[in-house]
Amino acid sequence: MDSQQQDSVGLEPLEARRWPRWMLAAIGMVMILGGALLASAIQTSGGVRVSDIRFNGAGGTEMSALLYVPATATPATPAPGILAVHGYINSRETQDGFAIEFARRGYVVLATDQTGHGYSGGKAFSNGFGGPDGLAYLRSLPFVDKDEIGLEGHSMGGWTVLAAAAAMPDAYRAIVLEGSSTGAPYAKEGTPGWPRNLGLVYSRYDEFSQLMWGVGRAMDVGQSVKLKQLFGTSEAVQAGRLYGSIPAGTARYLVQPSTTHPGDHISAAAIGAATDWFARTLAGGHPRPAGDQIWFWKEIGTGLGLLGFVPLVLGLFDLMLALPFFASLRGNAVAAVPARDARWWRGAAMAAVVPVLIFFPVFIGIFLLVPATAFLPQTVTTQVTVWALAGAGLTWFFGRGRSAGRESGIDWLKTILLALAVTLVAYLVLALVQHVLTTDLRFWIMAIKPPSVRQWLIALIYVVPMTVAFLMTGRVLRSLTVAGDRGVARYISPMLVLSGGFVVLLGLVYGTFFATGTLASGFDPLSTIIAIQFVPVLAAVAAIITFGWSRTGSHRPGAMLGGMLVTLYVVAGTATQG
Numbered sequence: 162m163d164s165q166q167q168d169s170v171g172l173e174p175l176e177a178r179r180w181p182r183w184m185l186a187a188i189g190m191v192m193i194l195g196g197a198l199l200a201s202a203i204q205t206s207g208g209v210r211v212s213d214i215r216f217n218g219a220g221g222t223e224m225s226a227l228l229y230v231p232a233t234a235t236p237a238t239p240a241p242g243i244l245a246v247h248g249y250i251n252s253r254e255t256q257d258g259f260a261i262e263f264a265r266r267g268y269v270v271l272a273t274d275q276t277g278h279g280y281s282g283g284k285a286f287s288n289g290f291g292g293p294d295g296l297a298y299l300r301s302l303p304f305v306d307k308d309e310i311g312l313e314g315h316s317m318g319g320w321t322v323l324a325a326a327a328a329m330p331d332a333y334r335a336i337v338l339e340g341s342s343t344g345a346p347y348a349k350e351g352t353p354g355w356p357r358n359l360g361l362v363y364s365r366y367d368e369f370s371q372l373m374w375g376v377g378r379a380m381d382v383g384q385s386v387k388l389k390q391l392f393g394t395s396e397a398v399q400a401g402r403l404y405g406s407i408p409a410g411t412a413r414y415l416v417q418p419s420t421t422h423p424g425d426h427i428s429a430a431a432i433g434a435a436t437d438w439f440a441r442t443l444a445g446g447h448p449r450p451a452g453d454q455i456w457f458w459k460e461i462g463t464g465l466g467l468l469g470f471v472p473l474v475l476g477l478f479d480l481m482l483a484l485p486f487f488a489s490l491r492g493n494a495v496a497a498v499p500a501r502d503a504r505w506w507r508g509a510a511m512a513a514v515v516p517v518l519i520f521f522p523v524f525i526g527i528f529l530l531v532p533a534t535a536f537l538p539q540t541v542t543t544q545v546t547v548w549a550l551a552g553a554g555l556t557w558f559f560g561r562g563r564s565a566g567r568e569s570g571i572d573w574l575k576t577i578l579l580a581l582a583v584t585l586v587a588y589l590v591l592a593l594v595q596h597v598l599t600t601d602l603r604f605w606i607m608a609i610k611p612p613s614v615r616q617w618l619i620a621l622i623y624v625v626p627m628t629v630a631f632l633m634t635g636r637v638l639r640s641l642t643v644a645g646d647r648g649v650a651r652y653i654s655p656m657l658v659l660s661g662g663f664v665v666l667l668g669l670v671y672g673t674f675f676a677t678g679t680l681a682s683g684f685d686p687l688s689t690i691i692a693i694q695f696v697p698v699l700a701a702v703a704a705i706i707t708f709g710w711s712r713t714g715s716h717r718p719g720a721m722l723g724g725m726l727v728t729l730y731v732v733a734g735t736a737t738q739g
Contacts, residue, residue: 182483186476192469193594193602199462201598203455204257208232209264211599218276218294222287225280226273226295227253227599229264233447234304241309241445242269242299244325244333246292248316248340249687250541250735252279254601254608258432258456259313259339265455266436267447268311271299275321277737280613285736286347289324290317296325296332308334309443312356313435315339315425316369323348326356333357334410335442337435340364340422342373343391353393357410360438361388362431366674367422368686378678383415407442414438421671423606423690429454464604466594471701473590475708477583478722482712487579489572492714496644505641509658511559512637516552517662523548524688538619538739541691542731546623549630549727557633571717580722588612588729607694612733620732628724634659635706635720642710655707659699663692702727 204211210230218224234240243263247255253272260270273295277285288294292314300307310333312322319341326333327349335358343351351359363370367379374385382388383398392404392413405411418430425431433451440448481487498505527544537543592611595601602609612620638655646654670689674680682689702723709719 182479183476185472186480189469189471189473189476190590193466193473193590196462196464196466196469196602197594197598197600199465200459200600201462203459203462204229204261204264204600206261206455207265209261213595213599215280216294216298218283218291218298219288220283222276222283222291222294223281224273224276224291224294224298225253226271226298227260229260229270229272230304231264231267231269233267234269236303239304239306240267240269241311241439241443242271242302242305243311243313243439244292244295244299244322245270245272246275246290246295246314246318246321247272247278248314248318249275249285250278250691251315251318251606252608252610252734254603254610255426255606256313256315256318257459258426258454259315259435261456261459262432262436262454263313263439266440266449267445268439268443269299269302269305271295273321275318275736278735279610282615285738289328290321292321292323292325293328295321296329300332306445307332309445310334311439311443312336313339313439314341316341316422317347320347323356330355330357335360335412335439337362337438339425339431339435340367340369340373342387344387346372351387351391353391353405353413354411358407358412358442359391360414360416360434360442362416362418362425362434364418364420364422364425364428364431366420366424366678368674368680368683368689369422371683372686377683380417380678382417388415412442422686423693427457427460427605429457432456459600460604463600463602463608466600466602467604467607467609470587470591470602470609471704474583474587474705474722474726477586478579478705478709478718479712481579481582487575490575490579490713490715490718494642494711494714496642496646497640498642499644501643505643508637509641509654512556512641512658513662515556515559516548517666519551519555520548520663520666520692521682521685521688523551524691525685533738535739536622538622538737539732539735540738541735542619542623542728544688545727545731546627546630549634550626553630553633553637556637571715573717576715576718576721579718580725583722584725584729587726606690607697608734609730610733612729615737616729616732619737620728623732624725624728627728628721631702631706631720631724631727632717634702635710635716635723638703638706639710639716651711652704652707655703656700659703660696663695663699667692667696698727698730 212228245256253274256272260272263270274281276283276287276291314322319338337360339362365380370379400415400417404413416434420428437451524544706719
């Protein structure tokens, strides 16, 4: 008896269920709604009002922002204001930790999407990244004290607020740069007198120290020639020492938390340093100790919702598969091999290693050789799509002689409609949560957001090649299915195959980084940070493909669904340059 005939005993038939079909979707909804309610309660703590707003910027460009207004801010009693801006390929919600703590301390906060990011129009990098427009809008609000304005930005968001400071040099009182820099590559050069009252929060393990400050290790940033010139000293800049004068507007202050560049967003030390600097430089707020912080509860809430998105999707898939229209797609899964032998391990290793080996070459090659255009408008999405195609194609090619098990014929139209229906309903839930509670599903730098109209149209460009890539990946995973794997074990193996290579890569890179202060992948720090997201995303895709296979006997429905979801995840979460 061959392996294909041996196993329909390896998996339970569809009828043998231990829970009703609606259970997974219900669990996902409870997690999403419970997390969103917690997140909403935290960001509105103390009577803060959070609004999703739009305003027109330079050239009529529509700008998007979250506006946090404390209860004490009124036209009769205007409050100090802070413009808070996220970094490259992020969005306004990435600044939530800072915005929540600023608003709790009595500041009106305008957390904008940079141009070409999130729901803001225009191209990335245009109109001073949207910084001057954000500052002008903040100053136009009747409940903002125009004499007490602060600017805060992380990474490219720092260059955004520096663009605002350069365009309107008398329109602010103090600035905090988080993981950012003055001068090249994208900002005006700093001097001992500009920008005004600068607090620099530059973490000891920031991945961009060479690009931003010209030093190989972030922990040595005090030795940076550019930083010493900015601080007006010939000696090494000392963290925790005040340089210059706050009343004169020449103050300089360096803080170095023990975290990474993206780690600033979830660092109590980094957020506390920002609140402390504005307490020292802006009047009219309600100071709290730097350690008095509650933002992490919102992170827990939105993180719970992010986790809940996976059971929601799986539950919707199961519910829709029960409809008469999709009945022809149902079937019993048959494992490809009876046990994990040497050939299985070679195949699994190939599937785990090849995508990692080509990751940096593909990302660097696309960045250097394929400029963004109207037809390929998002550089990062192009990188991910080409990487997915190349990795899946190579893995499939080298393992093409391996059986993928028996699979019945497939109705392609119904498969596409099933994946599309699940995607649309899941994103409708996201849109409702965002509309009612003004929050998305996120943890740290990973977020699932409802796309804008422009992003839906951009997704149409990438969804076909991305889905083709995951169809090939799904076939590879099907060839690695093992008779006897049941329950959770059925999912662990494919999840490790898709994400395990990146776990090892990142473990090596960051292990040596934390041990020595030198980033082994310093030739491409941005892609290194992007790779962090590959671990949970690929694990989730593996679970979706496996779930679809277990319900239909084919890898195709789950793979097609995974391709659509990954396309929307990337398109809505990155920058539009074309």
